[in-house]
Each structure stands twice: as C-alpha cells, then as structure tokens.
Amino acid sequence: MNDTLQLPIDITHIQELIPHRYPFLLVDKVVELDVDTKQIVCQKNVSYNEPYFQGHFPGRPIMPGVLIIEALAQAGGVMTQLTLGRDAQSKLFYMVKVENARFNKQVIPGDVLMLHVQMKRLIRNMGWYYGEARVNGEVVASAEVMCAGAKG
Incomplete structure (x- = not known):
C-alpha cells in the first residue's frame, strides 16, 4: 500500500489499478478507504x-x-489493489460468483451511486466481498461477490 495515498482517488488513478475502460469502467472515484x-x-x-x-x-x-x-465487484477490485499493493498488481480479478443479490430500488440518470464494499475473505487467489449500492443513503442493491485472480 502506498503510504502517500490521498483521498479522493480520481479516475486516472483508478485506471492504473483495474483494466476496465469505457463503457465498462463503473467506478468514478474512491472517497473512503479503510485498509485495516x-x-x-x-x-x-x-x-x-x-x-x-x-x-x-x-x-x-x-x-x-x-x-x-x-460496479460493486470493480470497487472490490480497486480495494484489493490498494490494500494488497504489489501482490495484486500482476493479477486480473474475474467475477466468478454472485450470491444473495437484491435490488431494492431503481437507479436512474442523475443518481450518484455510492458503492460500499467490504472484503470478507481473501484466500490465495479468491476474494469474497459484500457490497451495498446506495443512493442518497438508501440501499438500492446489495450482493455477495466472489472474484478470482489470474495472472494479468
């Protein structure tokens, strides 16, 4: 982890962390990060x-x-890159499993989607995340997502 990391992290830095590009880059900014x-x-x-x-x-x-x-999975990938640093930088993370997905409210143009993600486990090359997408503080979707890392 880079000790000089400044929040918020903008799109330019995000593009250095994950390989996604328009129209499939679904994370615009990192506003909070708790490494611990x-x-x-x-x-x-x-x-x-x-x-x-x-x-x-x-x-x-x-x-x-x-x-x-x-978008929740990509937020998990950004977090993995930021918290594991060099260990993760040579890997691509592929979503391999989604469980308990719930959609509570529609998301429409003009909404600001806040992606709250926590890494639950990381075992070898498999990460398990829980995420909630919120608009104006209200949960609009949630899911547990498993991602597998592979050489990039």
Missing part, C-alpha cells in the same frame, strides 16, 4: 449519456441491475 477493516466507498455518477440507457428502457431509463453488481 478492508472497506472502501466508491462513487459512480449515473449519467443519461451512458450507452445502456439507449435500450434500457427508452423513455424510462433504468440502470441495469447487473451493472450495479459489476
């Missing part, structure tokens, strides 16, 4: 210009739930 408890809070600004709103649903745009889960 392995918790992170990231931000995703939901814009009407997102390409998925053209088809989901025209006239009533709603962010697809699977992309909210992907």
Whole structure:
C-alpha cells in the first residue's frame, strides 16, 4: 500500500489499478478507504449519456441491475489493489460468483451511486466481498461477490 495515498482517488488513478475502460469502467472515484477493516466507498455518477440507457428502457431509463453488481465487484477490485499493493498488481480479478443479490430500488440518470464494499475473505487467489449500492443513503442493491485472480 502506498503510504502517500490521498483521498479522493480520481479516475486516472483508478485506471492504473483495474483494466476496465469505457463503457465498462463503473467506478468514478474512491472517497473512503479503510485498509485495516478492508472497506472502501466508491462513487459512480449515473449519467443519461451512458450507452445502456439507449435500450434500457427508452423513455424510462433504468440502470441495469447487473451493472450495479459489476460496479460493486470493480470497487472490490480497486480495494484489493490498494490494500494488497504489489501482490495484486500482476493479477486480473474475474467475477466468478454472485450470491444473495437484491435490488431494492431503481437507479436512474442523475443518481450518484455510492458503492460500499467490504472484503470478507481473501484466500490465495479468491476474494469474497459484500457490497451495498446506495443512493442518497438508501440501499438500492446489495450482493455477495466472489472474484478470482489470474495472472494479468
């Protein structure tokens, strides 16, 4: 972990940590990080210009739930890179399992999605995370996500 890490962490630094790029980079900023408890809070600004709103649903745009889960997994990947440092930098993390996913409220353009993720376990190359996506403090989605690391 870099001792000079300054919060918030912007999109430029996030792109150095995970390989995702537009239109599938779903983390805009890291606003909180607790290395000791392995918790992170990231931000995703939901814009009407997102390409998925053209088809989901025209006239009533709603962010697809699977992309909210992907955003939680990406936040977990950012946290893993920041907390494990060099040990994780040569790995790509692939989502391999989702459990107990719940979608409580629709996410629409203009919402600011706050991604609260905690690493529950890290065993060898497998990480298990619990995440909640919140808008205005209200939980809109939650899930447990397992990711596997592979050489990058």
